[in-house]
Amino acid sequence: MAYHAAATKRVEIKERRGSAEFARLGFKNIMGGRYSTVVYGIKERERWNERIA
Secondary structure, three states: OOOOOOOOOEEEEEEEOOOOHHHHHOOOEEEOOOOOOEEEEEEEOOOOOOOOO
16 A cells, blocks of 8 residues: 655755755745855645645
8 A cells, every 4th residue: 555645735945045956946935044054945835636746
């Protein structure tokens, strides 16, 4: 029996500021402190049946 877990509300990644991973993975919403070297990319799920790629 296969089990597939999916994000229910959003997907978050933690990367260094200026990392190319955000663009590569399609993250538009990036949050973090003004002087922090680490920021978080957040991809919100719009509909309950939408798949986050």
